[in-house]
Amino acid sequence: MTSSKELFERFESVAGPKHCVLREWGAAWLDGSEVLARTSHWASLLEREGVGSGDLVLLKGISGASLVVGLLAVWSRDAAALAAESTLSAAEVESLCEDFAPACLLTSGAGGAPMATRTASRSRRTLPPGTAVIKLTSGSTGRPRGIAVGAAHLIADGRQILRGMGIGADDVNLGVIPPAHSYGLGNLVMTLVLQGSPLLLLRDPLPATLSSVLSLPEPCIFPGVPALFEMLVRLPEKAMTPKGLRLCISAGAPLRPDTAAAFRGRFGLPVRSLYGASECGGITYDASPDGTVAETGDGAVGLPLPEVEVRLSGEEGRVTARSRAVAFGYLSVVEAEGDGEFSEGWFRTGDTGRFDAQGRLVLTGRIGALVNVAGRKVNPREVETVLLSVPGVGDAAVLGVPDAARGEALVACLVPQGELSRELVMSYLRQELAGYKLPRRLVFMESIPRNERGKLNRGALLRAAQGSDSPELKN
Numbered sequence: 001m002t003s004s005k006e007l008f009e010r011f012e013s014v015a016g017p018k019h020c021v022l023r024e025w026g027a028a029w030l031d032g033s034e035v036l037a038r039t040s041h042w043a044s045l046l047e048r049e050g051v052g053s054g055d056l057v058l059l060k061g062i063s064g065a066s067l068v069v070g071l072l073a074v075w076s077r078d079a080a081a082l083a084a085e086s087t088l089s090a091a092e093v094e095s096l097c098e099d100f101a102p103a104c105l106l107t108s109g110a111g112g113a114p115m116a117t118r119t120a121s122r123s124r125r126t127l128p129p130g131t132a133v134i135k136l137t138s139g140s141t142g143r144p145r146g147i148a149v150g151a152a153h154l155i156a157d158g159r160q161i162l163r164g165m166g167i168g169a170d171d172v173n174l175g176v177i178p179p180a181h182s183y184g185l186g187n188l189v190m191t192l193v194l195q196g197s198p199l200l201l202l203r204d205p206l207p208a209t210l211s212s213v214l215s216l217p218e219p220c221i222f223p224g225v226p227a228l229f230e231m232l233v234r235l236p237e238k239a240m241t242p243k244g245l246r247l248c249i250s251a252g253a254p255l256r257p258d259t260a261a262a263f264r265g266r267f268g269l270p271v272r273s274l275y276g277a278s279e280c281g282g283i284t285y286d287a288s289p290d291g292t293v294a295e296t297g298d299g300a301v302g303l304p305l306p307e308v309e310v311r312l313s314g315e316e317g318r319v320t321a322r323s324r325a326v327a328f329g330y331l332s333v334v335e336a337e338g339d340g341e342f343s344e345g346w347f348r349t350g351d352t353g354r355f356d357a358q359g360r361l362v363l364t365g366r367i368g369a370l371v372n373v374a375g376r377k378v379n380p381r382e383v384e385t386v387l388l389s390v391p392g393v394g395d396a397a398v399l400g401v402p403d404a405a406r407g408e409a410l411v412a413c414l415v416p417q418g419e420l421s422r423e424l425v426m427s428y429l430r431q432e433l434a435g436y437k438l439p440r441r442l443v444f445m446e447s448i449p450r451n452e453r454g455k456l457n458r459g460a461l462l463r464a465a466q467g468s469d470s471p472e473l474k475n
Contacts, residue, residue: 002152004132008076014196042073045116053078058102082134083180128328148328156324157281158190164305175201182278187223211240225252233262257297275301280347281325299363371400392420412439
């Protein structure tokens with residue numbers, strides 16, 4: 001059994017006194033000895049509060065380099081970390097405390113000074129031995145579910161990413177994505193822990209700042225999300241001149257083919273697709289010589305990462321993955337077998353897919369996202385793909401809403417670029433789709449609501465669609 005303390009010890013072994021490993025943009029680099037000194041101070045506060053093996057520590061309101069130090073401090077105590085986003089309200093943090101009963105809160109006080117406080121809760125959730133982090137993912141009730149992830153799982157995910165992407169110890173990882181999210185843990189934190197790859201963090205990826213960071217001369221890796229690449233291709237000419245940038249990765253949501261092509265055409269680098277899940281880390285990656293899988297527009301997301309097996313299960317072709325990075329399970333059912341998601345080392349994702357002639361995984365939809373239109377199932381992703389090919393459509397999302405006559409009806413939300421009429425959109429759709437797949441309403445919006453990882457905020461989208469006075473169309 002690999003303990004969470006081993007994560008700290010691995011970092012300790014690669015963090016040399018003259019090796020710069022951690023920096024926030026606008027501040028100086030910290031070498032390994034400086035990070036270890038800060039970690040020791042934070043860990044002493046946890047020790048004073050009695051935090052030890054198997055305890056859960058909630059990191060509240062901590063971000064940037066302090067978050068990385070906080071994680072290392074928790075792991076040095078052989079404890080598990082649950083990182084709450086710094087933007088959460090007090091009520092949301094209280095909900096996390098109710099749901100997960102942490103033994104201690106680790107916060108950042110005045111001037112960034114750390115503070116550790118033992119919680120008053122008498123009940124302590126029993127975690128699987130070796131748990132290092134609790135990742136949060138959306139639950140069906142609206143409250144987040146916790147995923148118990150072991151140190152061995154994080155190490156396996158990190159190794160698979162390092163091997164699959166060819167990231168070296170001297171490559172600087174540009175930390176624009178949150179380090180505590182699953183994507184950030186695998187691509188930022190674990191590359192730092194396992195081989196000391198320097199990590200440069202940006203708190204606010206404003207266009208000017210991001211342009212400067214991506215123009216650094218050092219060999220750099222940029223793990224991003226679609227919204228960041230879309231922002232970059234809209235920059236004025238010569239606002240950004242990549243020098244050391246050698247690898248760009250997009251994950252979290254589908255990257256539009258025209259965005260991927262525009263980025264490569266302008267900056268000379270492809271944007272390589274990474275597909276994964278919080279429950280099992282990275283699954284597939286575009287390691288092809290030209291790196292242009294994202295430009296195909298068919299939903300392809302590359303080949304399995306090293307040591308990852310992928311299969312399609314059930315009639316729906318549900319994407320199912322197995323590797324050493326598959327987590328223990330959800331906290332509520334972590335001791336249950338065959339709970340419908342985790343089974344015998346496999347994790348069944350909520351995505352459906354197929355394999356193309358090159359053996360690449362192609363995503364085709366989401367389980368539970370199918371819309372029942374008068375007894376006929378429609379995959380919103382299929383309609384979205386056609387909409388994104390319509391001239392003048394900048395972004396699109398399709399969802400089902402209750403309909404008295406049909407059970408459900410499709411509503412398409414669009415972001416126009418330039419002149420765009422409902423008549424033009426529907427004319428294009430009628431040429432490409434069967435009648436029952438056509439939206440009953442088109443809602444024009446300034447932007448499609450997505451979270452910071454680029455994933456669709458379906459609740460906000462549904463509210464916007466239901467609140468719109470756009471007319472119903474006659475198909």
